[in-house]
Amino acid sequence: METTIETPARDADRTRAAILHAAQQVFAAKGFAEAGVRDITALAGVNPSLVSRYFGGKLKLFEAALDAALNTRLMTDLPKDQFGKMIVARFADEDDRVSPLPMMFSAAADSEARAIAQRLLRERVFEPLKDWFGGGDADVKAARFMMVSLGFFAYRDQLPLAEFAGRVEPRLRQWLEREFQAIVDE
Amino acid sequence: METTIETPARDADRTRAAILHAAQQVFAAKGFAEAGVRDITALAGVNPSLVSRYFGGKLKLFEAALDAALNTRLMTDLPKDQFGKMIVARFADEDDRVSPLPMMFSAAADSEARAIAQRLLRERVFEPLKDWFGGGDADVKAARFMMVSLGFFAYRDQLPLAEFAGRVEPRLRQWLEREFQAIVDE
DNA sequence: TCCTTATGTAAACACTCGTTTACTTACGTC
């Protein structure tokens, strides 16, 4: 006989986690509007009604998924002298995990989801970044960071043009690295 | 008596134009998804069914509205030595007219509307800009322009943070001007 | 003047989607 790990057929915590995990995948892939509750629950292998029971609705589920995605990593742990290279590497290469910024983007079209994305963006990205930059121009630096980041993701994911769809052109990557580094250095 | 201009109660061209005009307003204000056909036709003062009759559906109407918005002005007519200042002025100050880029943004969440926005963005903005920049790095320059522009609108309109909502902070504006000018100069 | 056609309207249709309700079933406890 094998070492039987306790895996009961019915486990609220487990299914709740499964829904949350599936939600991150589907929201990131299809965006808030086009990601249906039925899509998410089908991926999780459960009934659509459980979204309302465990999370209180699609909107709350989105908030939880976005919150969870934001917990995976922070950018204020990067070395300041290598900020440019490392942030671009993170943005461009780590496409395996669920990245929060593209998720926030997709929410922008929905007024309710946008409000949630705004709040989380401010509390969990903008403000920490501002404190990390420091100095009198910290707010402008944080704003510059947001603009370049959002511009990158908008260009790559939301409205990809034929030339650079999917990959990141080397010269464009170099420019991005200089751009992000300049925010820290100036 | 007054100079009676011919204003027949029923004029197909006139109502068609009224729908198109209203569509530009509503699409720009609420985005593709949240702008309902009933919203648009109510503003135009006509029946919702006329959208399908005159344009072939909401999606085609969106395409026509975006196309019309793109016809209002081009950016390749700006003097190259003043490109930075003037493009920022156009983006930041001319909020009275319907600007196409924010409209394109809102379409990104809908897969069908996104395809239209992508094509128009490439044909009417990206390619002309590439030719205008010229040189071996023209494609990279055009991409940089797109990233900064989309980043600006994303930050200002789609996910506005409390600090700079609505207005454009002077130091941020200065940075944007330098950024756009650098694309032309480098 | 009458009649055809284009123009516009009202209402219903068809479909999607998030959510709720009623019911079934497995788990833990006495």
Add this chain to the structure above:
DNA sequence: GACGTAAGTAAACGAGTGTTTACATAAGGA
């Protein structure tokens, strides 16, 4: 081992939306 509660499912509900259909009416020529 029976029972009560939690976990899960199936199906229907209700609201919203783009579109189509059936009908009304103004315009303009024969």
